[in-house]
Amino acid sequence: MNVCDSGMLGSTLSTYGASQVNSLSDADVVILNTCSVREQAEQKAFSYLGRVEEFKQQNPFIKIVVIGCMAERLGQKIKKRFNNIDLIIGAREIDNAALKIINLCSMSDVSKKDQPDIKSEIIRYVSIMRGCDNYCSYCVVPFVRGREKSLDYKTILNECSLMVKNGAKEIMLLGQNVNSYQYENMNFASLIKKVAAIENLERIRFMTNHPKDLNDDLINIMATNPKVCSHIHLPMQSASDKILKAMNRKYTYERYLGLINKLRITIPDVSITTDIIVGFPYETEKDFEDTLNAVKSIRFGGLYVFRYSPRPNTRAADMIDNVPLEEKKRRHAIILEESNKISIEIVSKMVGSTQQVLIEKIENDVIEARTRSGRKVFVECGKEYELGKQINVNIKEAKINLLFGGII
Ligand code: SF4
The missing domain is CATH 2.40.50.140 (Nucleic acid-binding proteins)
Known part of the structure; x- marks a missing residue:
């Protein structure tokens, strides 16, 4: 999502003559797009800001702009800690970020171009929605990115067409929960159909999916439209109904398994990948075993496993984080080992x-x-x-x- 937002911002700024450079010494403005999903990402951003601020002491003309989720969540704190930051723009304001940066840098529109520099890349990302309404109890996204909003399909289609004209062959449609995309009468499956009709586009991917909203329309279009890739990322998080409930995921393991079966029957070559969190508050050995057994029996094409850590404002942050770190590490390592074993078996068969x-x-x-x-x-x-x-x-x-x- 951030790669996509940064790309869009870069495109808009390019119409004012800005271009991306690869080193601080060549830059007039540094724009740091931040992530708050995990604490580690925020720590990395803080340490980068420290380095840029040091650079600014020797080069006072450079402007520093911090945007994104961390700017939304910790704007005041960032300002206090780093006096030399020129502008902070939170994730909810991301669509206005270009204008604010243009003003800050006094970019002139005298020679403004009609079209941005569209990178001629084979794979392009396109945001189809903003925010999230799901409030999974461990997740900070709804607090920093705001309520879910589907973007106008006409704008999305224009953007995709322009990218394809500039050489894109694969488009990845992005949203926190693409399955709940709805703009006027257009749902996600019908949007995919429209995107697939773009001439010279070869492939469509999308992420991320929420099991509670995955429907037959999408499964059918994956099965029948040759441009839609046979891969779906379907975060399971846990296979224990008690933990899923505490996570506010709004599905049971049985419903999740039902979706997996339906996907595999309808799209025989489908690859299903997933996310798993271990060590959520009150996750017992039995809950963990349920998840491990699910990993063994579902045999995902790949998975990301995370050790739970509380994020501010979330409901889970009020729960007692009672699984010791050592135990979280152990569970993490077991899932990873199992997943690697399965991955090797799957690719060996290829x-x-x-x-x-x-x-x-x-x-x-x-x-x-x-x-x-x-x-x-x-x-x-x-x-x-x-x-x-x-x-x-x-x-x-x-x-x-x-x-x-x-x-x-
Ligand atoms: S669906 Fe849940 S995990 Fe995903 S962004 Fe929304 S709240 Fe976070």
Whole structure:
């Protein structure tokens, strides 16, 4: 989401003649887009700000702007700690950020361009909604990004078309809960259908999904529209109904499992990935075992596992964080080990198979591409290949998160 927001901001600023540079010494303004989902992300931002402030002492003309979720949550605190910050713009104000930065830097619109510099990248991200209404008890997002709001589908389609004209072959539609997208009569499945109709667009991905809102319309369009990739990220978080309830996830493990079965029956080659939190307040060994058994039996295509830590303002922050850190680490390591084992088994079975991949990068005669299920593949190529082309490859070797193949 932040990569997408930063890209949009960069595009708007480019119409005023701004361009992205790669080192502080070349910059007139530093814009730090922040994340609050985990404490570690906030600590990283604080330490980066410390470095930029030091730089500003020697280079007083540089402007520092902090935007995003951390700016929303800790704006005053950031101002107090770092006196030299010029502008703080919270996540809810992100759509007005460009204008504020233009004013701060006195950018002139004398030679304003009609169109922003659209990066000609093969894969582009497009936000289709803002905020979240779900209030999962561990999550800070609704407090920093505000209430859920679906964006106008006409704007989304224009943005996608422009990206495709500039070379994009794959578009990833983004939202905290894309399944609840609704703008006038347009739901998420109908939006996907419209995006898929864009000529020269090869692939569509989307994230993230909430099991409580995943419906048949979406599953069917995944099964029938060849442009929609057969990958879905469906965060499970826990397989214990007691913990799911305490997390305010609004589904049971049985409902989650029902969705997995439906996805696998309707889309036989679907890859399902997930998120898991271990060590949530009052997670017993039995609750953890339930989650571990679910991981073993569902056999996800991949998963992210997080150790629970309380986030300010959330309901879970009022609960007693009673699973000791050592125990959280142990549970985290067990899930990770199991997941790695399953991943190796899944990718090993792909050896010998033919996969359609989209070329994302070519360097030193090696193609970097991705399968429809989202796995990265490296392919040695002797002749010229075009970025953004879909080709068939034969998988020759597999590692946990990497495949190696040859061109057919
Ligand atoms: S669905 Fe839950 S976890 Fe996801 S952003 Fe919303 S509140 Fe957070």
